Amino acid sequence: MNSFEFQRPANAAAAITAAAQAKTAQQGADVRFIAGGTTLMDLMKLSVETPARLLDINRLPLDKIENTPDGGLKIGATVRNSDLANHARVQREYSVLSQAILAGASAQLRNMATTAGNLLQRTRCMYFRDTAMACNKREPGTGCPAITGSNRTLAVLGTSDQCIATNPSDMCVAMAALEATIHIEGPKGSRAIAFGDFHLLPGTTPHRETVLEPGDLVTHVTLPPPKEGSRQVYLKLRDRASYEFALSSAAVVLVLTGQTISYVHIALGGVGTKPWRSPEAEAVLTGKAANATNFRQAAEAALRNAKPQSENKFKIELAKRCLAHALQTAANG
Numbered sequence: 001m002n003s004f005e006f007q008r009p010a011n012a013a014a015a016i017t018a019a020a021q022a023k024t025a026q027q028g029a030d031v032r033f034i035a036g037g038t039t040l041m042d043l044m045k046l047s048v049e050t051p052a053r054l055l056d057i058n059r060l061p062l063d064k065i066e067n068t069p070d071g072g073l074k075i076g077a078t079v080r081n082s083d084l085a086n087h088a089r090v091q092r093e094y095s096v097l098s099q100a101i102l103a104g105a106s107a108q109l110r111n112m113a114t115t116a117g118n119l120l121q122r123t124r125c126m127y128f129r130d131t132a133m134a135c136n137k138r139e140p141g142t143g144c145p146a147i148t149g150s151n152r153t154l155a156v157l158g159t160s161d162q163c164i165a166t167n168p169s170d171m172c173v174a175m176a177a178l179e180a181t182i183h184i185e186g187p188k189g190s191r192a193i194a195f196g197d198f199h200l201l202p203g204t205t206p207h208r209e210t211v212l213e214p215g216d217l218v219t220h221v222t223l224p225p226p227k228e229g230s231r232q233v234y235l236k237l238r239d240r241a242s243y244e245f246a247l248s249s250a251a252v253v254l255v256l257t258g259q260t261i262s263y264v265h266i267a268l269g270g271v272g273t274k275p276w277r278s279p280e281a282e283a284v285l286t287g288k289a290a291n292a293t294n295f296r297q298a299a300e301a302a303l304r305n306a307k308p309q310s311e312n313k314f315k316i317e318l319a320k321r322c323l324a325h326a327l328q329t330a331a332n333g
């Protein structure tokens with residue numbers, strides 16, 4: 001690991017001013033915020049990330065979970081994943097989020113990992129994590145060995161000819177389905193970003209993973225008021241039962257009026273280059289009967305544009321079954 005300077009800014013303004021001196025945006029930048037450190041320190045040990053200065057944000061007052069005036073929830077950037085998953089209102093009214101977080105990592109990691117850090121965790125693509133290999137995401141223009149190499153766990157949705165890396169987060173899949181909003185303070189002031197607009201597709205710039213600019217500090221995430229009467233399910237399929245990233249996952253928020261689906265939000269994990277909301281599947285189901293035929297049709301629609309690589313074609317059928325099963329589980333109550 002290269003040497004670095006470690007600082008504890010006294011307040012958010014000082015943290016933003018210091019981070020704004022970075023040459024690039026947060027991911028890959030030479031001046032970095034550090035929260036739980038479970039992504040960043042990992043990548044520094046591998047020399048994938050080599051920041052010169054770390055700004056510890058753990059003392060900033062960003063660790064609260066609070067009700068919002070409109071009946072939603074405000075989640076501070078440094079709220080630990082375990083505290084969020086076990087929060088009474090989250091368990092009761094946003095249970096898909098609790099389920100998703102508890103399906104990830106391990107208890108020890110969840111005790112350290114934070115809301116903002118989870119939003120910004122980086123891909124587990126093995127070439128990205130090995131500095132002996134080329135990788136467009138790590139070093140733009142060097143190539144993508146995964147396309148002709150080991151790609152079993154990589155993405156089938158949202159890929160480009162420059163990068164096919166999967167977004168690994170479970171929490172983000174639930175937040176996509178819940179239509180969270182991400183709040184940022186930066187050198188130019190504050191702004192709020194709809195969850196679906198926060199992560200970027202790889203396109204020709206796979207090194208740019210989010211809309212963050214140098215100095216941008218994620219301060220909190222808000223959830224809209226919970227959907228009354230909703231049934232919520234997060235289903236995660238993986239190579240082993242715990243301590244493993246998703247091959248495929250589905251977050252479902254479903255409201256039934258009688259046997260008719262009056263509201264449904266769907267997002268997929270493990271298959272997309274970003275947390276993958278599926279308006280196509282939602283359109284198939286809205287106003288239809290909650291039955292296996294319609295659930296399968298929704299799953300077909302969600303994966304219609306999937307593009308398999310040499311080793312991961314199986315993921316397309318896996319993702320369809322994962323979504324159909326999650327929908328059926330939600331409908332069964």
Ligand SMILES: Cc1cc2nc3c(=O)[nH]c(=O)nc-3n(C[C@H](O)[C@H](O)[C@H](O)COP(=O)(O)OP(=O)(O)OC[C@H]3O[C@@H](n4cnc5c(N)ncnc54)[C@H](O)[C@@H]3O)c2cc1C
Nearest residue numbers: 035036037038039040104105113114117118120169170218
């Ligand atoms: C062995 C292992 C297994 C795992 N398994 C899973 C899994 O199954 N599912 C899953 O979803 N995740 C899994 N994870 C990933 C884990 O969830 C993330 O490492 C964690 O959420 C990152 O949070 P952190 O606070 O530690 O982030 P950090 O490492 O502190 O930061 C991560 C990134 O976010 C930036 N950052 C942090 N806070 C802010 C902020 N407020 N504003 C702007 N930028 C910020 C940092 O600069 C850095 O770029 C696993 C991790 C490990 C090591």
Ligand code: SF4
Nearest residue numbers: 125127135144163164
């Ligand atoms: S898939 Fe993306 S992260 Fe993996 S090697 Fe290719 S460019 Fe790098």
